[in-house]
Amino acid sequence: MALVRPRLNDFYDLPFSQEQVSFAIPLLDEDLPLYVDPFLLWKSPSQQDNSLHAQIVNSFNYLGSLFLKDRKEDAINLLIKLSECDEVGLGNSRSRKGLKIGPKIAAEILSLFQDIPQVQKSGFTHFEEVQLLVEGVAQDRISDIACNLLMSFLVDYTIDECKRWSIPTARVKVDIYNCKSNQFVSETVDLPVNPETNSSVVLVPKRWLRFVSWINFSDFQEHYFAKHADTERFRDRVAILNYNRKNYGVVQAYVTMRESARNDCSNDPLFRPIPIISMKRKTQSLAALKTGKTDNADKEYERLIAPVLASAVYPELDFASTQSRTISNVLIRDLIFYNNRACDITIDLYKLYESKQIVMEMKNVAVLNNDHIDQLNRYMKEEFGRFGVILTRKVPPKAVYKNTIDLWSGQRRCILILTDDDIKLMGQLYESKQRLPIEVLKKKYIEFSRDCPG
């Protein structure tokens, strides 16, 4: 059994959490659903980021000048090559592999430099505007083009971060866009490698990432175009894009509006804990929830408990995923956490039970029985080590608790049982901030250890 949603550091067994590092920890088998937003570089107080933004825009505008100088073929080929950046692993791909744009879209993008007089004269200041002018270009494409144009910086950044966090690297060949010669140059550098695909991995600073880019089509359509144009005439996206190309002033006005609202633009964290009020509501709803499957109570339990747990134990444990499995025709839902070894209890779980990931099984049952313990026990192997948690509603019968003690005595396996009261306490600590909610897990572990023989 492999790790669930493995990250680069999990594979190399490096104990750092997402909170501790300045880059987005890449997933090994899928993309992170985030994008590099060039606007964040533009609005950054850092001069370095500002100059990197200028470099992106200059390089992009250079493609336009090539296109205008009758070197259309060169410009199109360069843009096609810039349009996909697999090394950074950002976007929606389930396989960390994306597709480049075709020559038709590339030509359409570059023809903006010909068709729009303002762009022809001064180029773009925010090349994200292309999303508002060409069909088939969205934030993932903008992000990939930006990453490729910044590849030289990103490679240096990755090398630095790998040294700082002791991430193993290998000598690999990478095509890096050279902003002086405006060409791709193949360079041999030391980068981390995806152990599953052997492809190189480039790290991206968290401060550049957003789920949705600040300048985007949906926002333009909803918050600007709908107010300033006859929406009846422009019902579909293509019609709006055509309109924008012929009325570039609209796009410029929208971008000016977004620029003036730049103070509201900030990077998105990879995981955002739920607000305290939401935690309070969810723990209160939990108390009123029935056990069993009546009125889909089991699904509601899972819906409530997943965000509560994921937020309560953050940042000590990073939430990996929910997972479903079927045993004896029973659907079992688990919460999986990465064990970052960020606090004493999680260090102990790693050392004593070899838990690289922590599995928490959700059981919305009135009475926990030994079958439930056995189901989790059978599942606790390899990456989960010999530690697991059952989340259930009520205190288990003594015989069931004794079964968990016996499991420890016989096989040194630890199954903790957290009830509604424990979740409520976690919620209370989350609100009051007097102690860390994960200390509830530690408390349960200490109570369990004291009941174990020897």
Place this chain on the structure above:
Amino acid sequence: MKKKDVERFEKVSGQLERVYEEITSLSKKSPNDGVNKFKLRLVNKVLEAANSLLDNKYKPFDDFSVFDEDTLPSNSDVAFILAQYLNCMENLRAENIQQKDYSVQWYWVIDGETSSEKTTPPKKLGRR
């Protein structure tokens, strides 16, 4: 009791009362909330000092000395224990104070003699 024990007693009982007041007010607001580590460490210091004054005869529970930070005691747990300690401290004091010749003033008994160190009357007069 010796003079230095009386001085320690006065200090510790004063601390216990103030801590009890603080924790009780927190306990009324949110009884099940955890007590933070900083407060708990200070509560434990006061309890350790109280334990050194109260021998086994006066200690409220023979299997309790101080709070374990890792077991996450709640405000009401701490308030409950502090109330027990305050009561036991008062029992110890009541055993070691006296009035002089029909005077209303109470004094500490130091080295078996009624001293001139004044104190308040016992809180539970009926128990003497």
